Amino acid sequence: MNRTATIFISATATIAALALAGCAEASSSAGDTSPASSSQAAAFNDQDVVFTQMMLPHHTQAVEMSDMLLAKDGIDGDVTALAETIKAEQAPEIDQLTTWLKARGQDTEASMDHSMDGMMSDSDMDALEDADGTDAARLFLEQMTAHHEGAVEMAQTEIDGGQNPAAVQLATAIVASQTDQIATMKDLLASTD
Secondary structure: OOHHHHHHHHHHHHHHHHHHHHHHHHHHHHHOOOHHHHHHHHOOOHHHHHHHHHHHHHHHHHHHHHHHHHOOOOOOHHHHHHHHHHHHHHHHHHHHHHHHHHHOOOOOOOOOOOOOOOOOOHHHHHHHHHOOHHHHHHHHHHHHHHHHHHHHHHHHHHHHHOOOHHHHHHHHHHHHHHHHHHHHHHHHHHHHO
């Protein structure tokens, strides 16, 4: 089994575990009315909110970058598979982040702040849109590596300072998955040189 397939299976298992954790959190909050259990599940701090609000546009851009690459012809199959994996992981996480914020009465309309760690500028996105074939694959891998490195930093900050168990669990999954994908992208870049 190739590394991309292994990462995809691992990511799918992580997403399933997070979905179950979210269901368990919701059912324990609904079914157990003891103050300790419901306050623990609902507890969150400013770091949790900042993390989810920043990760939402960050993931949105990663999906957009993946869609750009997937619309192109002449892209190496391993790079295409990686873009599909990124999209398959992050699209459900966008829904999870949005649901988490709405459930806590928080703003879900964070702007696409290009100064956030790893965010691509408009000119970076235009360059990816305009690139073809091998150049597009290389640019995608370079940009997505930087993008993932920024996400890992944001997720690590959440792990270190977040309070909500579901938000910290998602951050932990992001660190694991995207660290593996960074290694894959660096290997793919090295093989194209």
